[in-house]
Structures are given as structure tokens and as C-alpha cells.
Amino acid sequence: MKIFNTMTRMKEEFVPMEEGKVKMYACGPTVYNFFHLGNARPFVTFDTLRRYLEYRGYDVTFCQNFTDIDDKMINKANEEGTTVKEIADRYIAEYYKDADALGILRPTFQPRATETMDEIIALISDLMEKGYAYIIEGDGVYYDVPKFKEYGKLSHYNLEDLQAGGGERGASYEGKKNPADFALWKFKKEGEPFWNSPWGEGRPGWHIECSAMNRKYLGKTIDIHGGGQDLIFPHHENEIAQSEAANGCTFARYWMHNAFVNVDNEKMSKSLGNFFTVRDIVEKFPYEVIRFFILSGHYRMPINFSDELLKAAQNGLERIMTAVESSDFILANASGLHPEDAAAKELADATSEAKASFIANMDDDMNTADAITSVYTLVRVLNTHLTAKDVSEKEIKAAADMICELMNVLGLDVRAILKKDSGIPSEVMDLVNQRVEAKKNKDFAKADALRDQVYAMGYQIKDTPQGPQVTKK
Secondary structure (H helix, E strand, O other): OEEEEOOOOEEEEOOOOEOOEEEEEEOOOEOOOOOEHHHHHHHHHHHHHHHHHHHOOOEEEEEEOEEOOOHHHHHHHHHHOOOHHHHHHHHHHHHHHHHHHOOOOOOOEOOEHHHHHHHHHHHHHHHHHOOOEEEEOOOEEEEOHHHOOOOOOOOOOOHHHOOOOOOOOOOOOOOOOOOOOEEEEEEOOOOOOOEOOOOOOEEEOHHHHHHHHHHHHOOOOEEEEEEEHHHHHHHHHHHHHHHHHHHOOOOEEEEEEEOOEEEOOEEOOOOOOOOOEHHHHOOOOOHHHHHHHHHOOOOOOOEEOOHHHHHHHHHHHHHHHHHHHHHHHHHHOOOOOOOOHHHHHHHHHHHHHHHHHHHHHHHEOOOHHHHHHHHHHHHHHHHHHHHHOOOOHHHHHHHHHHHHHHHHHOOOOHHHHHHHHHOOOHHHHHHHHHHHHHHHOOOHHHHHHHHHHHHHOOEEEEEEOOEEEEEEO
16 A cells, blocks of 8 residues: 655555554544534544554554644633543543444543543653743743754754744744744643643643654654645644654654545635535435535545535445445346346456455555546446346345445445435335235336325335336325
């Protein structure tokens, strides 16, 4: 597998540190609100990477954090007259509702920053001892950026060119040795949560949290670090500076960053006010369509948000699901099949080619867009033979199962979605199946009576070459 490494700006062959095992970390949400589609993109992207690596046989240890102490968290708590912990608890619970519905697997570890305070303090202590950090009285502990000679190697920025204040969310400049220096520990202020430390009561800076959680749960060096491209600088650059200075070794071997979700050619973000939460979108489109929409573009390319593009994704997903549904119906009610050797070979070849093509595309920097095209190609061939009924149950089952296997790698369980979406009572389906038998036996009067019975129950039957489709009236 080749991965585009942001550090080298090249596609590189992925070789994990330990054969057969992968350690990966992705930055998680700051839990002060519902997450929007732009937030969802990295969550879905790195969940899909994890799923694909596991599909290829790797044992993946995946850590994704919750930032539960931050200026935004404090501001939200103050606005609502409650505690930061209550805000975190509430929105972590809401995160899981959306993430689970999007098919995002639970990470191996999903720690909160506030649960990692001992490790954060230990890491800052290491930086102090090694001369990479200093104290500004009445302010906090800061990282001395020029001491880390490789600063800028991820973002490819030169330290001299950085604008003042580039290194820290909401930074102040007074007392800093260098404008790019950033806070590791902020001394307590009135009305803010605080923890004890060797330098005084306070709370951690944003960047140190991820470095500490990486070291605690994955070790000093990891295979893959992921996140949105907006985190390259300063967040990931600062993580490298902290971790490599403290640990004396490479922090992450491969850096992966997804592009933005845009609205009217601008990045979707809470700060711009042009965001749509997943909760907003799911009022019009189901969660699986949102996931499919995200994966329909290459993760390093921007995707534009619009109802029209989501509808196109919905139509594409329905094409795939209908092929599986039609196959399963024919398998359950096998009749009228007249297999031909050439047709059987064509479908069998298309099935094996779909898997090979899917893997080749995913091995090419996780190209989910082209991987989905591989699935579409198999769907097209399968539909042709379902209509002609010129293949056996064996080939139909193999093709439908392959579609489901590949879609599962993308986090989309087609048969589970069909079961959830059908909502058709079993007694209705029993009548539909009886009607199929009646038609097979040329008892058309009985078939018509059964169709009318189904209609009276609030459902209608549409006969297609692939079999009957049942929908609510």
C-alpha cells in the first residue's frame, strides 16, 4: 500500500514498524457542540483506513482523543452557567450517537485530555529538563520553538517567516522569547478548571494533550498520524516539536491529512458560521448516505457540500443496494434461471476483477472514489445477468456477497441497511413470496388476489426483471 506522506509530500510504500501491526492516531473532536460535516470527514476517513488495514490482515491499534479542556469548552460552560465536565459529558454522548450511526468503529483507545493529566505534566517536565520550555510568570509554561532545529519540517514553513502568534490558539505575545512559542501549561484564571503541577495550578495547552496521549497509549513512535489539513500547522507541527524533543526519536512515520468540506468554495467551519451539523443533514439524508458521500471523493481532494451532491450519492448507494436486494430475492425465490457458460464466466470474472481493482485502488493512497467505481462496475455486470437470468445461483451469490464484502470495508453494511430501510412487515413479504409461487405455477388469479391483499395492507408491488420490489404506498 502507498500512502501520501505530508512530511515528504510524496506517495510512499507503507511499511509498519512491526510486521503485521499498525499504531495509528487521529485527532478527535473538541466536545463543545455537535460535530459538522467538515468534522465528520476525518472521522470517516481514518475509520475507513483502519477498516482497510484490518481487512488486509493488520492488527491495528487506533487512538483518537477527545479534547475536553480548551478555551472553547470553558466559554461554552460559562455561557450555559454549567461546568466544563458537564459540557464534555453531554457532547461526548452526542458524538457517539452520530459516530455509531455513521458506522465509525470505536477506537482501541478514546481518551479524554483530562484523563491524561499525569502524562501531560510528565511530558512538560521532560521538556523543561531538556531545556525546551520556560516559564513566563503569571502566564504559563511555553515551548521554546527555536530550540527545536527541525521546526517547520511538516508544514514546510521557515521559522523566520512565521507570523507572530502563529503557534498557539488565542496566544498572547508578552513575555515570549519568540512570537511562535506556544503554551504548554496555562496558569489558572478565575472561573477556569485547574490542576496542580510543579509550576503552579493551571491547565494544559491544546498541543501537549495529543503528544501526551500518543505517548501513553501508543508509545514514543507511531506508524500513522492523521487529521484534517487545517491541523498541519500549528497543531501537528507543535506535536512533532514536543514529542521529538522530549522522546529523542521520530514521532510519526507517516502523516496523512484530509482536505476540507467546502460550502460555496469556502471551508466549512464553526468560526465562519457556514457549517451544517450531521444532525442537520440527517433530517434529509440517512447516515449511510453521508458516509458514502464523504467516501465518494478522494480524501486529499476538497469536496463541495450541497443537497444535489448528497442526492447523487444517495442515488449511487441505492444502485448498489438494489443490486444486492434483487440478487437476494432471486436467491430466495430461484426460478426461471437458465445458466449459460459464457455468461457465468463473465460474471465470475467480473466478481474477481472487482475485488482486485478495489484493492489496487485502496492500495493507491486509499482512493475510495475509484474503489467505489470498482463496485459500480460489478453492479452493472450483475444487473445485466439478473435481467437476462443467464447465470446460476452460485454466480449471483458470489457477486452479491462480493459487493457486500467490499462495501463493508468502506463501513457500509449493505444488507443491514436494507433490513433497516425495508421496514416491510414479514407478513407482507410472506404474501409477496406466495405471489411469486403462484405466478410460477401460472395461477394468475391467485397472484392478482395476493397483490390486491398486499395493496390493502398499504404496500405496492412492482414487478421487475430482477424480481418484485415492494414499497410503501
